Amino acid sequence: MPTSRLEAFSDGVFAIAITLLIFGIQAPAHTDHLLAALLALWPSYLGYVLSFLLIGLLWANHHVMFEHIERTDRGLMFLNTILLLVVAFLPFATTVLASTFRTGAGENTAVVLYGIVMVLAVLLFNAIWRHARRAGLMDGHVTEAGFRRMNRRILFGPLMYGVGAVAGYFIPWLGVVLYLGLILFYWLPIPQRNTAGEVVGTR
Amino acid sequence: MPTSRLEAFSDGVFAIAITLLIFGIQAPAHTDHLLAALLALWPSYLGYVLSFLLIGLLWANHHVMFEHIERTDRGLMFLNTILLLVVAFLPFATTVLASTFRTGAGENTAVVLYGIVMVLAVLLFNAIWRHARRAGLMDGHVTEAGFRRMNRRILFGPLMYGVGAVAGYFIPWLGVVLYLGLILFYWLPIPQRNTAGEVVGTR
Amino acid sequence: MPTSRLEAFSDGVFAIAITLLIFGIQAPAHTDHLLAALLALWPSYLGYVLSFLLIGLLWANHHVMFEHIERTDRGLMFLNTILLLVVAFLPFATTVLASTFRTGAGENTAVVLYGIVMVLAVLLFNAIWRHARRAGLMDGHVTEAGFRRMNRRILFGPLMYGVGAVAGYFIPWLGVVLYLGLILFYWLPIPQRNTAGEVVGTR
Amino acid sequence: MPTSRLEAFSDGVFAIAITLLIFGIQAPAHTDHLLAALLALWPSYLGYVLSFLLIGLLWANHHVMFEHIERTDRGLMFLNTILLLVVAFLPFATTVLASTFRTGAGENTAVVLYGIVMVLAVLLFNAIWRHARRAGLMDGHVTEAGFRRMNRRILFGPLMYGVGAVAGYFIPWLGVVLYLGLILFYWLPIPQRNTAGEVVGTR
Numbered sequence: 001m002p003t004s005r006l007e008a009f010s011d012g013v014f015a016i017a018i019t020l021l022i023f024g025i026q027a028p029a030h031t032d033h034l035l036a037a038l039l040a041l042w043p044s045y046l047g048y049v050l051s052f053l054l055i056g057l058l059w060a061n062h063h064v065m066f067e068h069i070e071r072t073d074r075g076l077m078f079l080n081t082i083l084l085l086v087v088a089f090l091p092f093a094t095t096v097l098a099s100t101f102r103t104g105a106g107e108n109t110a111v112v113l114y115g116i117v118m119v120l121a122v123l124l125f126n127a128i129w130r131h132a133r134r135a136g137l138m139d140g141h142v143t144e145a146g147f148r149r150m151n152r153r154i155l156f157g158p159l160m161y162g163v164g165a166v167a168g169y170f171i172p173w174l175g176v177v178l179y180l181g182l183i184l185f186y187w188l189p190i191p192q193r194n195t196a197g198e199v200v201g202t203r
Numbered sequence: 204m205p206t207s208r209l210e211a212f213s214d215g216v217f218a219i220a221i222t223l224l225i226f227g228i229q230a231p232a233h234t235d236h237l238l239a240a241l242l243a244l245w246p247s248y249l250g251y252v253l254s255f256l257l258i259g260l261l262w263a264n265h266h267v268m269f270e271h272i273e274r275t276d277r278g279l280m281f282l283n284t285i286l287l288l289v290v291a292f293l294p295f296a297t298t299v300l301a302s303t304f305r306t307g308a309g310e311n312t313a314v315v316l317y318g319i320v321m322v323l324a325v326l327l328f329n330a331i332w333r334h335a336r337r338a339g340l341m342d343g344h345v346t347e348a349g350f351r352r353m354n355r356r357i358l359f360g361p362l363m364y365g366v367g368a369v370a371g372y373f374i375p376w377l378g379v380v381l382y383l384g385l386i387l388f389y390w391l392p393i394p395q396r397n398t399a400g401e402v403v404g405t406r
Numbered sequence: 407m408p409t410s411r412l413e414a415f416s417d418g419v420f421a422i423a424i425t426l427l428i429f430g431i432q433a434p435a436h437t438d439h440l441l442a443a444l445l446a447l448w449p450s451y452l453g454y455v456l457s458f459l460l461i462g463l464l465w466a467n468h469h470v471m472f473e474h475i476e477r478t479d480r481g482l483m484f485l486n487t488i489l490l491l492v493v494a495f496l497p498f499a500t501t502v503l504a505s506t507f508r509t510g511a512g513e514n515t516a517v518v519l520y521g522i523v524m525v526l527a528v529l530l531f532n533a534i535w536r537h538a539r540r541a542g543l544m545d546g547h548v549t550e551a552g553f554r555r556m557n558r559r560i561l562f563g564p565l566m567y568g569v570g571a572v573a574g575y576f577i578p579w580l581g582v583v584l585y586l587g588l589i590l591f592y593w594l595p596i597p598q599r600n601t602a603g604e605v606v607g608t609r
Numbered sequence: 610m611p612t613s614r615l616e617a618f619s620d621g622v623f624a625i626a627i628t629l630l631i632f633g634i635q636a637p638a639h640t641d642h643l644l645a646a647l648l649a650l651w652p653s654y655l656g657y658v659l660s661f662l663l664i665g666l667l668w669a670n671h672h673v674m675f676e677h678i679e680r681t682d683r684g685l686m687f688l689n690t691i692l693l694l695v696v697a698f699l700p701f702a703t704t705v706l707a708s709t710f711r712t713g714a715g716e717n718t719a720v721v722l723y724g725i726v727m728v729l730a731v732l733l734f735n736a737i738w739r740h741a742r743r744a745g746l747m748d749g750h751v752t753e754a755g756f757r758r759m760n761r762r763i764l765f766g767p768l769m770y771g772v773g774a775v776a777g778y779f780i781p782w783l784g785v786v787l788y789l790g791l792i793l794f795y796w797l798p799i800p801q802r803n804t805a806g807e808v809v810g811t812r
Contacts, residue, residue, distance in 0.1 A: 005210060005214060005266050006266075007614060008211065008214050008617065009214050009217065009218050009262060009266075011614060011617050011618050011621055012214055012215055012217075012218025012219070012222075012621055013218045013221060013222050014618065014621075015218075015618050015621025015622045015624075015625060016218060016219055016222040016223075016422075016621070016625055017222050017225075018622060018693070018697065019621075019622050019625040019626050019629065019697045020222065020223075020225070020226075020625075020629075021697070022626075022629070022697050022698060022700055022701050023226075023629075023632075025701050027701060027704040027705050027708055028705070028708075030712075031705075031708055031709045031712045031714045031715035031719070032712075032714045032715065033715075034705070034709060034714070034715030034718040034719060035715075035718045038705070038718070038722065048694075048698075049694065052690070052693075052694045052697070053690065053694075056686075056687075056690035056693070056694075057690075059618060060683070060686050060690075063614050063615075063618075063686075074263070074390070074391075077259075077263050077266075078259075078390050081255070081256065081259035081260075081263075084221070084255075084259070085251075085252065085255045085256075085259075088221065088222045088224070088225050088255070089225060089251075091225055092225050092228050092230060095230040096230050096231070096234075096237070096241070099230055099231075099234055100234045100237060103233075103234045103235075105234045105235045105237070106234035106235065106236075106237030106238075109237040109238045109241070110234070110237060113241065187683070187687050188683075208413060208417060208469050209469075211414065211417050212417050212420065212421050212465060212469075215417055215418055215420075215421025215422070215425075216421045216424060216425050218421075219421060219422055219425040219426075219625075220425050220428075223425065223426075223428070223429075226429075277466070277593070277594075280462075280466050280469075281462075281593050284458070284459065284462035284463075284466075287424070287458075287462070288454075288455065288458045288459075288462075291424065291425045291427070291428050291458070292428060292454075294428055295428050295431050295433060298433040299433045299434070299437075299440070299444070302433055302434075302437055303437045303440060306436075306437045306438075308437045308438045308440070309437035309438065309439075309440030309441075312440040312441045312444070313437070313440060316444065411616060411620060411672050412672075414617065414620050415620050415623065415624055415668060415672075418620055418621055418623075418624025418625070418628075419624045419627060419628050421624075422624060422625055422628040422629075423628050423631075426628065426629075426631070426632075429632075480669070480796070480797075483665075483669050483672075484665075484796050487661070487662065487665035487666075487669075490627070490661075490665070491657075491658065491661045491662075491665075494627065494628045494630070494631050494661070495631060495657075497631055498631050498634050498636060501636040502636045502637070502640075502643070502647070505636055505637075505640055506640045506643060509639075509640045509641075511640045511641050511643070512640035512641065512642075512643030512644075515643040515644045515647070516640070516643060519647065
């Protein structure tokens with residue numbers, strides 16, 4: 001089976017999840033001191049930007065990964081569904097995160113929850129990649145070296161997000177800064193490693 | 204008429220319905236005891252996972268079924284619209300189901316409602332399949348044996364979901380366990396029956 | 407410019423508008439007498455079914471119409487945007503309609519509002535069709551006879567919905583019955599007229 | 610990498626953002642004096658129409674621009690994600706704008722906020738266009754003259770929206786009228802300039 005409808009379905013879920021993030025920002029109920037009311041929503045804007053960049057990154061990775069996967073089977077569809085389940089959970093985790101920074105209570109729990117969702121997402125990318133390799137669903141252009149390089153990244157990505165989660169448990173804002181830094185770092189292209197188009201998975 | 208836009212439209216509805224499930228989980232209003240508040244939402248997480256796997260499965264079946272359907276007519280578009288109507292109803296049934304397990308009242312009604320929606324979805328897959336056969340919209344590769352094998356499954360699927368609904372009327376949590384078990388069972392590939400790619404419909 | 411992305415964008419809006427209809431049905435706040443609470447929501451279910459069939463029908467018509475339109479220009483994109491604006495308004499009109507039948511006040515206003523939205527949608531189909539003809543965006547297979555036959559339908563469609571709206575102003579439930587009857591009538595294929603595949607527009 | 614999935618993903622976000630605008634209009638809680646209650650929502654309808662035309666226009670521009678961009682790289686995907694972040698923010702800005710005109714307080718702040726979002730969107734179109742040019746992602750048909758003509762427009766667009774925002778700070782309704790006028794102006798085709806299909810960017 002070709003992957004075209006799986007990609008279309010996944011694109012749909014990514015696009016909807018990313019757009020629904022805006023519902024995490026509630027318009028002020030009173031508009032008397034609108035500027036102040038809008039500024040007080042800063043944790044929501046931060047959460048919106050953070051999760052938008054994250055889901056956009058996950059989509060870009062999905063895009064790149066499926067450039068290398070040519071066929072789909074039932075196992076791949078199942079793993080992809082679990083990945084989408086985790087991605088679609090992000091708007092909830094974002095709303096919780098922003099609400100704790102507004103109320104000033106529970107930030108550490110919310111930062112850890114957010115980190116867990118990120119780690120799960122990257123682990124599922126890993127599982128999809130390994131399954132596609134094992135089940136022979138990839139095209140012939142992925143070399144052994146490219147596969148192993150990707151494996152190193154796969155250990156590196158969740159590890160870093162995990163470090164962010166642990167740091168965030170003790171100093172919540174540090175966790176958020178680390179998440180944002182990691183997402184931006186993963187967005188930036190690293191030219192010298194990108195040569196063969198083999199960069200997939202956690203990137 | 205080719206089926207490409209019908210598939211694109213259906214993919215859209217499946218993708219949106221599956222992503223909207225997250226709105227069935229309301230972020231805690233108070234974040235003072237956030238971990239406890241998050242844990243108390245377990246019925247919502249369970250409903251989210253259950254319905255995500257179910258809609259993902261229905262999408263996968265739709266995908267496989269339309270690999271065999273080559274053309275569309277007005278009748279097929281109507282039946283497909285009714286199927287989507289039932290699929291798009293699932294987020295509501297999920298919210299109701301989760302809310303009863305949180306409040307501890309009305310679980311049996313909610314489990315039966317959920318089961319009815321599942322049975323309707325499978326019956327509509329059946330109707331689409333039969334209509335496509337009758338109206339000559341399928342490609343030539345579906346054998347008589349493959350068609351009959353699918354028919355047996357079509358009787359089996361709603362029967363099992365119906366058993367889950369009846370069990371759930373008396374013991375609600377048993378109904379949910381049965382639903383989850385059936386969905387996972389239908390997700391798993393059964394290699395010895397999958398040989399000719401003829402597995403469609405209720406699977 | 408080809409019409410592929412315009413169709414993809416429109417499919418997206420139709421798919422989202424149709425799936426968002428479920429948010430017009432609010433899960434009962436209390437689950438003590440769940441069955442009674444669920445049954446009391448019947449106007450919402452009716453509105454859901456009515457609008458689902460309507461948006462599905464409008465999508466099917468859009469699908470058929472753009473089988474005949476080959477190229478797009480700025481005017482077509484603008485008219486299509488206005489059509490989508492009207493389609494995306496339907497979830498709101500549906501929620502208002504269902505709420506009046508639940509509260510028992512304002513039904514006539516709500517039925518008329520719903521009828522106006524329907525008439526606007528059909529008129530916009532008309533405008534798109536005429537613009538495509540005038541600007542030479544159609545393929546060569548639409549005959550003069552087919553174009554005129556469609557024109558008769560275009561007068562017939564809004565007229566009938568308008569009759570439903572007027573009837574609904576005096577007897578609200580009659581208006582809803584007429585809408586539902588018309589939508590089902592337009593869904594049913596009329597074999598003797600469908601011969602050349604020229605049925606487009608209001609159908 | 611080809612741009613097809615980037616276009617599909619962007620189409621999804623545009624389609625969802627535009628359809629979600631309807632949630633900015635809340636159905637009246639009481640239906641006793643429904644017509645009056647519906648008429649009192651006029652600022653919400655105005656915001657709905659304004660933002661629907663704006664997002665539709667931005668989508669149309671995106672469509673035209675990517676007719677000229679043939680390949681994508683990581684930088685283009687990042688800039689496109691930021692553009693979508695701004696587009697998906699519009700339903701929030703619209704809800705805020707409409708609520709201030711209903712309550713009669715904070716209109717100037719809301720008009721300026723809306724204008725800032727518009728200016729950001731156009732600047733991001735500019736950034737995408739320049740990046741595609743610099744990174745050699747465009748097809749060969751865009752001439753130097755076409756590129757420079759587009760550059761003049763790029764300065765003109767944000768400038769005009771900025772003028773609208775400044776005017777709106779002092780006279781809010783004037784700002785809204787200017788926005789609507791500019792959006793309609795940009796929707797209308799200007800035949801004598803459209804000859805080579807080079808009109809992209811701010812249009």
